[in-house]
Amino acid sequence: MAGSNRNGLNRRELGRLAAGAGLAGGALSSGVVRAAGAAGSMTRPFPDKFLWGCATASYQIEGGVHEGGRGPTIWDVFSHTPGKVANGDTGDVACDSYHRYPQDVALLKALGVSSYRMSIAWSRIFPDGRGKPNAAGLDYYKRVIDALHAAGIEPYVTLFHWDLPSRLPGEWQNRDTAYAYADYAGYTARALGDRVRHYMTVNELRCFTDLSHLQGIHAPGLKLGAKAVNQVRHHGVLAHGLGVQALRANAPSGTQVGIADNTVIYVPVMETPEHIAAARAATRAENAMFLTAIMEGRYLDSYLAGAGADAPVVKPGDMAAIGSKLDFLALNVYAPEWARASDNAKGYETIGHLPQSPHMASPWLYVGPEVAYWAVRHASELWHPSTIYISENGSSADDQMINGRVDDVDRVMYLRNYLGQFHRAIDDGFPLKGYFLWSLMDNFEWADGYTKRFGIHYTDFATQQRIPKLSAKWYSEVIRRNALV
Structure with a gap:
């Protein structure tokens, strides 16, 4: 990992400053010049x-919502509720x-590709969310994973990607759902x-809590008060933590x-020291109820003070579970936010x-490739994970x-620029080890249905025909060369 000095600049940046000041003869700057030259070359490996x-x-992507013993989910209910999803689209068939x-x-x-990030539908394994498991659902995923292995592709399995079984009483407002998730x-x-050596517990805490229970634009479409939302958030991070413990207790040794x-x-x-420090502090504080709590095993005092009487109820042992050690951190990186220093x-x-x-x-998908670099750098400097993956990065486009x-070409532009910034993070010594492009194919885009x-x-x-776009050919060439194209 690249070290940072007390002013917030890492060694690579210090080298750039030294080179700019005519100090290229020094050991630090000469190494940096070589690195910069490699990064700026045509190959960029x-x-x-x-x-x-x-x-x-x-x-x-799956469809088959009434097949193989699958139980209903909150997204089945939500998408079949008039006015909730664009054009009344549902995931009944999807891809x-x-x-x-x-x-x-x-x-x-x-x-x-060498790997595939897929998710398992909880309600295919436990149609009611808990209780008796469904052998047919499990067999389906065994067939999928066996097909991946036969093709030389390693599965990275997400256990919860928003499709919560709708038969769980109280859903995420009920603390017991976190325990049901751990059992699953x-x-x-x-x-x-x-068959599986890599798991991601949950996908995008902020989406299945805030978008779903505060803004009401995702399933189950609720607009709760601050205290109830903070409690849902707590149940989400608790589910993650209990899930980590359950995976450690039940998966073979070496499972990540x-x-x-x-x-x-x-x-x-x-990129000046004071603004870099401010952006890092903002990233930590503004994620206090989610990743910061997970990586630090506690809620920040500033978050609890700001929440006041609306702070979540935390029971003994909760934060120890939430802060369970991870083998890797995976980040979904799309749009930036900005911060500056203030008094x-x-x-x-x-x-x-x-x-x-x-x-x-997508109106929310603001273009700012620098977020790719800062996502990796901030996470590294704040929490020091040994391995970082980009679990999602991609772009919507009005494809014709x-x-x-x-x-x-618009998607290729987006991907090329973001990958360039991920490359910069690697070049600066941060532990980015892999990249999962979102997505393999056009699919059901949640509240946007099939419009994005x-x-x-x-x-x-x-017809369900899948046709490679220019971006697929471009990405295949990136993989073939193991370099930015």
């Missing part, structure tokens, strides 16, 4: 054994991957122990456990998105099929 992959989620997974494995193999995680780890989180990352408005009590102030800020097809092709396409393969939802 990634490290040997860098992990290249793609990512999907069960409800977004029909429940039946067509061999085609999807073939797509992965053609790309040349432990059972699945035992059942798939001979982490989390996939969409941590809000603050980019310094300019206020926090030492920073944040800057919101401007109406004219550039974004991709013209003469049998989708020339999504994130795939590098075009999905014709009428």
